[in-house]
Structures are given as structure tokens and as C-alpha cells.
Amino acid sequence: MDKKKEIETNEGRIGDSMAKKNKTAVRIKMVVFMFSITFVFVVMLSFVHLYTKSRIKRNEKLFLKRSVLYTANVPIPKSDEELDNYFKENVIETVATNSVPQYKLKNSTIVVHTIDGAGLWGVIRAHVGFDTQTSNLTGIDFIKQSETPGLGARIAEEWFLEQFRGKKGPFTYVPEGENDSDNQFDAITGATVTTKAIKYIVNKATEINNAK
Amino acid sequence: MNKKIKKITLSNLISENPVFVQILGICSTLAVTNVLKNTVVMSIGLVFVTALSNLTISMLRKWIPTRIRMMVTVLIIASYVILVDMILKAYLPEVSRQLGPYVGLIITNCIIMGRAEAFALNNKPLLSFVDGISSGIGYSYVLLIIAFFRELMGSGTIWGIDVIGSWWVNWSIMVMAPGGFFMLAIFIWIVKGVIIKDPEELKKI
Numbered sequence: 001m002d003k004k005k006e007i008e009t010n011e012g013r014i015g016d017s018m019a020k021k022n023k024t025a026v027r028i029k030m031v032v033f034m035f036s037i038t039f040v041f042v043v044m045l046s047f048v049h050l051y052t053k054s055r056i057k058r059n060e061k062l063f064l065k066r067s068v069l070y071t072a073n074v075p076i077p078k079s080d081e082e083l084d085n086y087f088k089e090n091v092i093e094t095v096a097t098n099s100v101p102q103y104k105l106k107n108s109t110i111v112v113h114t115i116d117g118a119g120l121w122g123v124i125r126a127h128v129g130f131d132t133q134t135s136n137l138t139g140i141d142f143i144k145q146s147e148t149p150g151l152g153a154r155i156a157e158e159w160f161l162e163q164f165r166g167k168k169g170p171f172t173y174v175p176e177g178e179n180d181s182d183n184q185f186d187a188i189t190g191a192t193v194t195t196k197a198i199k200y201i202v203n204k205a206t207e208i209n210n211a212k
Numbered sequence: 213m214n215k216k217i218k219k220i221t222l223s224n225l226i227s228e229n230p231v232f233v234q235i236l237g238i239c240s241t242l243a244v245t246n247v248l249k250n251t252v253v254m255s256i257g258l259v260f261v262t263a264l265s266n267l268t269i270s271m272l273r274k275w276i277p278t279r280i281r282m283m284v285t286v287l288i289i290a291s292y293v294i295l296v297d298m299i300l301k302a303y304l305p306e307v308s309r310q311l312g313p314y315v316g317l318i319i320t321n322c323i324i325m326g327r328a329e330a331f332a333l334n335n336k337p338l339l340s341f342v343d344g345i346s347s348g349i350g351y352s353y354v355l356l357i358i359a360f361f362r363e364l365m366g367s368g369t370i371w372g373i374d375v376i377g378s379w380w381v382n383w384s385i386m387v388m389a390p391g392g393f394f395m396l397a398i399f400i401w402i403v404k405g406v407i408i409k410d411p412e413e414l415k416k417i
Binding site (some may be wrong): 026029030034037038045046048049052056058059060063148149150151190 | 244246247250258270272276277279280282283284287291294295297298301302303305309312313366367381384387388
């Protein structure tokens with residue numbers, strides 16, 4: 001009886017250690033597989049990243065340059081090279097006190113400030129242009145915003161941006177389509193938080209501009 | 213083979229449609245359908261990612277250990293989503309800016325994971341590829357129909373162009389999430405209640 005039991009347990013032990021060995025092998029295989037497939041995909045993505053990096057950077061720079069000229073109410077050169085040249089010759093980029101870029105146009109009184117405000121879903125970053133002689137707005141453009149599409153995101157539409165040209169702050173907002181004086185702008189129906197953020201941005205910009 | 217492809221395609225488009233039969237991918241259905249343009253790009257991205265991830269997973273299916281298959285599928289799907297994001301940023305910066313966070317959200321779409329799990333892990337690469345494309349299209353056309361009505365009623369426009377005129381008062385609720393719920397529910401109701409009345413009929417297609 002005892003002997004049989006002993007054999008059984010021995011067998012069990014042997015079986016256990018076999019299973020353990022197998023288990024370890026399977027586990028190692030899984031780790032190796034996961035490691036190698038991750039490696040392959042990461043290498044692939046890195047190559048694509050290296051290949052597209054300069055293009056992505058350039059696209060972002062061109063976008064910023066276009067936005068600055070749009071805000072300054074200056075005609076935007078059509079081709080990318082012309083835009084680069086124009087920018088090189090006519091625009092001075094400096095860093096403002098709040099460590100955001102500020103642009104100054106040569107031979108004119110126009111300055112473009114970069115202002116951040118808190119939108120509904122995230123930061124709204126805007127370019128706000130001023131004619132320093134009259135402190136009138138030359139224009140506004142949003143370079144970063146993640147507002148609700150169809151509601152708050154309508155701030156990026158042309159009618160909204162264009163309404164600020166030539167006006168003078170500090171601003172208040174009125175219901176859509178009702179602005180009729182120099183210090184009012186059309187709010188966006190259904191996007192009160194966004195509208196408030198825009199009010200903050202334009203008024204902050206006015207403040208910064210007047211302080212100088 | 214051809215018969216199989218036809219069967220898979222039809223079932224993905226109608227009888228097993230990921231959106232109105234399986235009710236998958238609802239988050240993105242609600243999020244992107246308020247403007248038609250976003251919907252189109254989201255759809256293209258989804259078709260691309262589903263097809264390619266299905267193909268890759270199917271090619272690797274014999275080597276993927278069963279216990280870590282989820283990790284592997286997520287890794288593959290994520291890689292393709294990042295790839296789409298980088299290509300859009302480099303070659304179509306305008307579209308990429310408009311879509312913003314939506315490209316990254318493709319990864320959270322349950323349809324991709326579902327197809328990988330239910331189909332690509334057990335089928336040959338070509339079939340899986342076809343399955344990926346057809347379920348992507350099955351998702352896309354439903355979204356496009358919903359987006360068409362939501363943009364029309366919510367903003368009075370189609371593809372950003374004013375079509376209704378100034379007499380129309382925009383329904384703000386249509387561009388917000390509740391509008392998406394209403395439209396999706398109405399769509400499912402019409403499809404299941406009026407067009408396809410008998411569930412048995414679906415299986416015959």
C-alpha cells in the first residue's frame with residue numbers, strides 16, 4: 001500500500017516538474033514572441049516617423065506663418081517658398097514675457113500676439129493682431145482648439161474670425177447676428193463656454209497690447 | 213472562394229452589420245456624425261485600419277500564442293492607427309487638423325478588435341482582408357446616413373455648404389451627443405421595423 005502511494009506521489013512529482021518545465025517554456029515563448037513583435041512594429045513606426053518628421057514640422061511651420069499673416073491682414077503668398085521668403089524678409093519673431101512667440105511686421109505698426117485661453121475641452125491658442133498706432137484689431141485666428149464640432153468649433157469659421165477686423169476692445173458679446181458696435185462680437189449659440197473663452201482671449205490681448 | 217467572399221461581404225453590410233445589428237462602435241457613431249466631413253475621414257481611416265490589421269493578424273495567426281492574442285492585436289491595431297495619423301499629418305495637414313483627436317480614437321473602435329478576435333484569428337489572410345474592408349464599409353454607410361441628417365438639421369449645411377437657407381432654425385441638439393442617440397435609434401428602428409421586418413429573412417441573405 002505504502003509503496004504504491006510512494007510511487008504515485010513520485011509520479012505526481014515527476015509529472016509536476018514536467019508540467020512546470022513546459023509551462024516555463026510556454027511562458028518564455030510568449031514573452032519572446034511579444035518582445036519580438038513589439039520590436040518589429042516599433043522599428044517600422046520609427047522609420048515612418050523619421051521619414052515624415054521633417055515634412056510634419058514644415059507643415060506646422062507653414063500653418064503658423066499663414067496664420068500670422070492672416071491675422072495681420074496681409075495678403076498671403078500662394079506658394080510655400082514665397083511664404084517662407086516673405087516671412088524671412090518682413091516678420092520679426094520674438095519671445096514675449098509669457099514665453100509665447102510674438103510677431104512684428106517690419107515697416108508697419110502691426111504686432112501679432114499669441115494668447116492662450118481655456119475652452120470647453122482644452123486650451124484655445126489664438127493669434128491676435130493689432131495695429132499699435134490705433135490699437136485696433138487687425139484680425140484673429142485660432143491655431144489650436146478642440147471645441148465641439150458644429151458648436152464651439154465654429155469659432156474657426158470665416159464669418160466669426162472676420163468680424164473682429166478693425167474693432168477695438170475691450171469686448172463684450174451679444175447674441176449671434178446682433179453685434180452693431182465697435183466693441184461687440186457675435187457669440188455662438190449653444191457654445192457659451194467657448195464664447196467666454198474668446199472674450200477672455202481678445203480682452204487679454206487688448207490688455208497686453210495697451211500695456212506697451 | 214468567391215461565394216465565401218460574397219457571403220462575408222453581404223453579411224457584414226446587412227445581416228450582421230456592425231452598427232445596427234451588432235451595435236458596435238457606438239462611441240464613434242455618436243462623436244463624429246455631427247459633421248459629414250469628419251465622418252468621411254473617420255470612415256476611410258477605419259476601413260484602412262480594419263482591413264490592414266485583419267490582414268496582418270490573419271497572417272500571424274499560426275504563431276500568435278492564444279493567451280496573449282489580445283495584446284498582440286492591440287499592438288498591431290495601435291501601430292496602424294499611429295501610421296495613419298503620421299501620414300495624414302505629413303501629406304494632408306488640413307484634413308489632419310480638422311480631425312484632431314478623432315484619428316487617435318479609431319483605436320477605441322470595438323469593430324476593429326471584434327473583427328480581429330472573431331474573424332482574423334481563424335481565417336485565411338485574403339478572406340480576413342475582405343472581411344475588414346466590408347465591415348468597415350458596413351460601419352461607414354450607416355454613419356454617413358446619420359451624419360447627413362444630423363448636419364442638415366443641426367447646421368443647415370451639407371459638407372459645409374449652406375443648402376437649406378436662412379428660414380431654417382438650426383437644431384442645436386442635433387450636433388450634440390443626444391442628437392446622435394436619437395438619430396441612431398430612429399435609424400435602427402426604421403431598418404429593423406420597416407425595411408427588414410423578419411429576423412429570419414436576414415439569415416437567408
